[in-house]
Amino acid sequence: MSKTPLQFRHNGRDVAIFVDGGTNLLVALRELIGDMTPKFGCGQGGCGTCSVLIDGELHLSCLTLAETVAGRSVETLDGLKQGPNLHPLQRAFADNFAAQCGYCTPGMLMAAKALLDRNPSPSRADVIEAISGNICRCTGYEPIINAILAAAGGRASA
Amino acid sequence: MAVTVKTFASAGEAAGALSSDRSARYLGGGTLVMRALNEGDVSISTVVRANDQALTRVDASGPRVTLGAGVTFARVLAERDLAFLHAPARSIGGPAVRNMGTVGGNLFAPNPYGDFTVALLALDATVAVQGGFGARDIAIEEFLQSRERQSGALVLSISCTRPASAEAFRYRKIARIKPKGGSVITLAAHLPISGGRIAGARVALGSMAPIQIRAKGAERALEGRVLDSATIDAAASAATEGTSPADNALGSAWYRREIIGVHLRRLLSGQE
Numbered sequence: 001m002s003k004t005p006l007q008f009r010h011n012g013r014d015v016a017i018f019v020d021g022g023t024n025l026l027v028a029l030r031e032l033i034g035d036m037t038p039k040f041g042c043g044q045g046g047c048g049t050c051s052v053l054i055d056g057e058l059h060l061s062c063l064t065l066a067e068t069v070a071g072r073s074v075e076t077l078d079g080l081k082q083g084p085n086l087h088p089l090q091r092a093f094a095d096n097f098a099a100q101c102g103y104c105t106p107g108m109l110m111a112a113k114a115l116l117d118r119n120p121s122p123s124r125a126d127v128i129e130a131i132s133g134n135i136c137r138c139t140g141y142e143p144i145i146n147a148i149l150a151a152a153g154g155r156a157s158a
Numbered sequence: 159m160a161v162t163v164k165t166f167a168s169a170g171e172a173a174g175a176l177s178s179d180r181s182a183r184y185l186g187g188g189t190l191v192m193r194a195l196n197e198g199d200v201s202i203s204t205v206v207r208a209n210d211q212a213l214t215r216v217d218a219s220g221p222r223v224t225l226g227a228g229v230t231f232a233r234v235l236a237e238r239d240l241a242f243l244h245a246p247a248r249s250i251g252g253p254a255v256r257n258m259g260t261v262g263g264n265l266f267a268p269n270p271y272g273d274f275t276v277a278l279l280a281l282d283a284t285v286a287v288q289g290g291f292g293a294r295d296i297a298i299e300e301f302l303q304s305r306e307r308q309s310g311a312l313v314l315s316i317s318c319t320r321p322a323s324a325e326a327f328r329y330r331k332i333a334r335i336k337p338k339g340g341s342v343i344t345l346a347a348h349l350p351i352s353g354g355r356i357a358g359a360r361v362a363l364g365s366m367a368p369i370q371i372r373a374k375g376a377e378r379a380l381e382g383r384v385l386d387s388a389t390i391d392a393a394a395s396a397a398t399e400g401t402s403p404a405d406n407a408l409g410s411a412w413y414r415r416e417i418i419g420v421h422l423r424r425l426l427s428g429q430e
Contacts, residue, residue, distance in 0.1 A: 004163070020160040021160045021161045021162050021163045021205070022160055022161035022163065022195050022205060023160075024192055024195070024196065043193070043196035043197065044193050044196070044197075045189050045193060045251070045254075045255055045258075048252060048254060051254055057232075057257045058253050058254045058257055059254055059257055059258055060189075060254045060255070060258065062192070062196060063187075063188040063189050063192040063193060063196075063258060064188055064192065064258070065163065065185060065188055065192060065205065065207075067163055067165070068188075068207075111252075111253065111254070114253065115253075128337065129253070129337055130253060131252075132252040132253070132337045132338040133251055133252015133253055133254050133255055133338060134252065
């Protein structure tokens with residue numbers, strides 16, 4: 001079966017790859033681009049660890065047909081840091097012990113970025129809603145919620 | 159396994175491709191078809207897409223509301239004119255799923271999903287489909303009853319009449335995980351009032367049968383009555399009529415039968 005050429009922006013950089021029909025964006029990012037930050041969790045849209053931003057909107061890369069991002073902008077955790085400096089969200093996650101095993105962290109950070117890009121001063125309820133599609137089995141969520149609120153400016157109550 | 163992806167400019171061309179290939183599936187938001195591909199569903203060998211703007215059109219300005227099949231739940235939530243559909247849209251998935259999932263795809267979502275369709279069933283929606291022999295409108299109840307045979311047809315849009323008031327349309331989803339979780343049961347009721355009495359009652363249930371169904375016993379108990387405690391008692395008692403829930407990880411069939419009347423009573427009473 002022939003491969004399909006695909007070009008899109010990956011963390012601000014133009015990339016061109018060839019994909020098999022039906023390849024999902026997660027496989028394209030990890031296996032063809034070498035960006036290992038989005039993780040494979042469930043493959044069903046239930047866990048959120050493959051979350052990326054497509055044209056600034058939160059999407060699940062495992063449920064996105066790779067071909068549908070042609071000409072669009074895809075942001076992953078790999079593009080979050082600014083040079084040698086951690087993004088404020090990454091710094092807040094470290095400071096608030098918001099990562100234990102770390103498997104959910106890439107998706108949590110992208111869900112948090114999608115929220116703060118849209119709403120720089122979220123309430124606690126906004127944060128809970130924003131990460132409601134992302135599962136964490138380690139932290140009990142509280143450190144993650146606190147980290148996102150800290151990154152947003154320290155608002156700790158709804 | 160690699161599949162063939164066919165992308166068309168118009169919905170009509172996509173419908174033609176879909177109807178001529180039994181192993182083709184239409185890809186909307188991806189939350190159903192990509193999941194099937196990830197699970198290795200070998201029955202799908204062709205994925206059909208359409209970039210037709212008509213599929214993402216929202217017409218919500220008048221009394222009759224029409225949503226293109228490709229309209230996402232995030233888009234529904236962004237439309238102030240669609241406030242009556244915000245509760246069902248918000249009850250689906252997390253933000254990423256709402257950015258991807260579409261109202262057309264929800265018609266095909268199996269239990270414990272398909273909550274938006276429960277709302278549309280209570281609103282007596284009409285589904286516009288295009289098959290190999292042209293376009294036609296189907297009542298949503300008929301569409302759902304023949305859903306397994308509809309995979310060769312492309313859903314173009316769904317339309318319904320806007321409820322007369324916020325009170326006239328009610329929706330409730332029971333899930334174990336909040337704010338996101340699969341449905342234990344889902345209920346929606348449309349209760350138009352004429353001369354102080356209910357005229358044209360519709361009660362729809364999700365996860366109480368293999369497809370979304372109307373609770374016709376409850377509808378009969380409500381029809382022509384004033385919505386008082388006696389009427390609500392009668393409707394709640396009749397809620398299980400015609401249902402055939404199944405056991406799954408979220409709840410047993412017995413549990414669903416036990417709680418459906420309780421939640422219908424709360425829905426009709428306006429309780430949280």
